Amino acid sequence: MFPFFFDRTIVLLIPALILAIYAQSKVRGAYAKFSRVRSMRGLTGAQVARSLLDAHGLQGVKIEERPGTLSDHYDPLKRVLRLSSGVYRSDSIAAVGVAAHETGHAIQHKLGYLPLKLRSSFVPVANFGSSLALPLFLIGFLFRFPTLMDVGILFFSLAVLFHIVTLPVEFNASQRALALLSQGGYLSHQEVSSARSMLNAAAWTYVAAATMAIMQLVRLLLLRGSRE
Numbered sequence: 001m002f003p004f005f006f007d008r009t010i011v012l013l014i015p016a017l018i019l020a021i022y023a024q025s026k027v028r029g030a031y032a033k034f035s036r037v038r039s040m041r042g043l044t045g046a047q048v049a050r051s052l053l054d055a056h057g058l059q060g061v062k063i064e065e066r067p068g069t070l071s072d073h074y075d076p077l078k079r080v081l082r083l084s085s086g087v088y089r090s091d092s093i094a095a096v097g098v099a100a101h102e103t104g105h106a107i108q109h110k111l112g113y114l115p116l117k118l119r120s121s122f123v124p125v126a127n128f129g130s131s132l133a134l135p136l137f138l139i140g141f142l143f144r145f146p147t148l149m150d151v152g153i154l155f156f157s158l159a160v161l162f163h164i165v166t167l168p169v170e171f172n173a174s175q176r177a178l179a180l181l182s183q184g185g186y187l188s189h190q191e192v193s194s195a196r197s198m199l200n201a202a203a204w205t206y207v208a209a210a211t212m213a214i215m216q217l218v219r220l221l222l223l224r225g226s227r228e
Helices: 008-035 045-055 093-111 114-142 146-183 189-226
Strands: 062-066 073-075 080-084
Touching (some): 008 093, 045 080, 080 093, 146 189
16 A cells, blocks of 8 residues: 555554455355255245344335345445345355344344444444545655644544444344344254354454454554654
8 A cells, every 4th residue: 555554563464464364264165155055944035134124123124135245234324234146035044144144233223222323423434534544644654744643543543443343233233143043943053053153254354354453553553653
């Protein structure tokens, strides 16, 4: 990215980078594995999501199919649950697990789950901050303008907070999903165990993202100190 990113502090990012590569490999491997295993009940991801939403009084939440792989998400502003084609149309354990996880976010929204509220409020600020943080810091670093570096660090800190707040939101959604799938009989005990393995693998991607953001912030603080 920027020249100063190749100084000796870059070693701080190596463990986080390794974790990120491991996490991506793990989740893709788990998704590919359980995408080939059909659930016993034969319900598609869309059918499971619709059933769970309706059971929790969320008939107003729409379900939309979207292209891509692992592009599934719940939009709290539009109250839409978007499922990738591989989840929407498939009756695999992976599809059912992902659909239930995203439904967990819709349930969080209905219940006013505090971490989800915090994350939603952070989205515009984090997007704005992450796009400006590094350019501002670079300019301040190159021209020895401490105030600009501090502003860049402040903006980047907001992005770090977003990643940290995301962790309980995602872990809670997975816990809800597994409980709902088990209690509702959507998956057998063995299938729930498989779904848990896949969702746990997905959780590592959020841990890796938070770790990378934190270590990048540490680097910015060290670089800021070198300009004193």
